Amino acid sequence: MYDYDIYISLRKQVNLSIHYNNTYYRTKLKYSLYIIITISLGLNLFSCKSIENKNELPKKITYKTIHKQELDFKKKNVTGMVYSENLKSFWIQTKSENEPYLFLINPKTGKTKDKIFVRSTSFGWQGISNYENTLHIGDIGDPKRKRKSIQVYSIAEGDIKDQFTVPSIKTFSYPRGKKDAKAMVYHPKLKQFFIFTYGAKKSEVYSISSKLDKGTLKKVGEVNLQKVTDVQLSSDFSELLIVANNEVKVFSIKSEKDILSVIDTGMPIFQKRLNNCVFQSGCFYGHKNDLCLLVYNPIQNKTFYTLEQKEGYY
Numbered sequence: 001m002y003d004y005d006i007y008i009s010l011r012k013q014v015n016l017s018i019h020y021n022n023t024y025y026r027t028k029l030k031y032s033l034y035i036i037i038t039i040s041l042g043l044n045l046f047s048c049k050s051i052e053n054k055n056e057l058p059k060k061i062t063y064k065t066i067h068k069q070e071l072d073f074k075k076k077n078v079t080g081m082v083y084s085e086n087l088k089s090f091w092i093q094t095k096s097e098n099e100p101y102l103f104l105i106n107p108k109t110g111k112t113k114d115k116i117f118v119r120s121t122s123f124g125w126q127g128i129s130n131y132e133n134t135l136h137i138g139d140i141g142d143p144k145r146k147r148k149s150i151q152v153y154s155i156a157e158g159d160i161k162d163q164f165t166v167p168s169i170k171t172f173s174y175p176r177g178k179k180d181a182k183a184m185v186y187h188p189k190l191k192q193f194f195i196f197t198y199g200a201k202k203s204e205v206y207s208i209s210s211k212l213d214k215g216t217l218k219k220v221g222e223v224n225l226q227k228v229t230d231v232q233l234s235s236d237f238s239e240l241l242i243v244a245n246n247e248v249k250v251f252s253i254k255s256e257k258d259i260l261s262v263i264d265t266g267m268p269i270f271q272k273r274l275n276n277c278v279f280q281s282g283c284f285y286g287h288k289n290d291l292c293l294l295v296y297n298p299i300q301n302k303t304f305y306t307l308e309q310k311e312g313y314y
Contacts, residue, residue: 061250061270063291063308069110070304073103078303079182080128080230081105081294082135083285086157089113090283090292090305093125095141100125102135102155107285107292107307119166120153127184127195129233133157136210137167138184140195145178152184152193171214174206183243185231186210189256194220196228203228203244205260223263233259234284239269241282241291247273248282248293269313 071078071092079095090105100122104114124141139151153167172193183196183203191211197204203225206217230243240251240259250270251262274295280303281294291308 059252059269059313061313062311063270064311065306066309067108067307068304069108069306070302071105071110072112073303078280078294078296079126079141081281081292081305082128082130082232082283083292084130084133084157085235086133090285091128091130091135092281092294093128093137095125096122097124098122102137110305114163116160117164118153118155119164120169121151123147126182126229127231129184129186131186131188131235136184136186136193138181138193138195140181140184142178142180143198145180147178149173150181150195170210170212172208172212172217173215174217175219179204179206182229183231185233187233187237187259189237194231194259196223196225196231198227198229200226202226221260223260225263229279230281232283234289235287236289239284239289241284243279243282246279247271248279248291250291 077095078092081090081092083090087104088107090107092103092105094101098121100118100120102116102118103112104116105111106113118137121139123139124143125137125139126141127138129136133156135155135157137153137155139153142150149171150173152170152172154170155165155167159165179197181195182198185194187194191209192207193210195206195217197206203223204219205221205223207220208215208217225242225244228242228244230241232241234240237256238253240253240262242249242251242263248271249268251266252269253259253262276297276299278296278298279293280296283292284290285292288310290310292305293308294303294305296303
């Protein structure tokens with residue numbers, strides 16, 4: 001009887017030990033699984049957040065300089081340039097008073113192919129756009145703020161004959177006071193001219209319908225850019241190029257109806273600054289929105305341009 005009691009007692013102790021051990025390992029296993037699941041969820045959460053952040057940031061563009069060429073005329077006051085898909089050449093304008101000429105430039109050699117006299121005034125040519133082989137020249141410069149009105153001259157390339165052309169003329173005025181501006185861009189989808197004023201702290205933006213021959217500009221916003229000297233819209237309306245404070249910036253446009261919000265709220269997809277030279281102008285060319293950047297070197301007193309081929313995004 002005594003031996004049997006000992007046997008029962010030992011068996012209970014063994015069962016109890018097994019029970020405690022099983023409970024211990026089950027608890028340890030649950031705790032380990034909890035840690036693994038927590039870490040896994042944490043990594044997934046951080047991973048999703050990282051992906052969201054990547055989507056929120058715009059892609060950056062890289063360009064490769066494929067050509068650098070000096071212009072064959074000594075003009076440091078070039079104020080605008082655009083590419084002509086029709087003529088496979090660049091149109092360049094200057095701001096020389098009472099010299100209303102356009103220069104057609106060979107992209108490969110930098111040589112002047114044609115010098116066109118535009119029968120108009122040229123108080124301050126400071127903006128040029130080209131869409132469907134029609135040029136729009138902004139005579140909008142007014143550093144002394146004396147002009148009562150500004151003009152936009154429109155020229156169809158097919159109407160240029162014997163180095164001479166007669167443009168259609170539109171006359172506009174500002175709603176309040178006189179303004180100095182150095183950049184104008186035409187938006188074909190909106191049928192609007194956009195004029196960017198020149199300022200040390202910011203740029204006011206005015207617009208007006210291209211269907212009007214006369215009218216008062218409407219202020220549509222302000223952008224936090226200093227000393228804006230050129231604005232260009234790509235032919236597919238997907239990118240906006242701005243030259244401001246000796247820096248070139250390219251923005252990706254999310255909506256064809258809004259080209260201003262990307263400047264203040266968006267990050268540029270391309271950005272380049274010069275130290276010893278001056279960016280005079282820039283434009284898109286080709287079907288891939290490659291760039292042509294016009295630069296003046298004050299030390300050498302030379303104007304040259306670089307052709308920048310788009311390599312890809314990162």
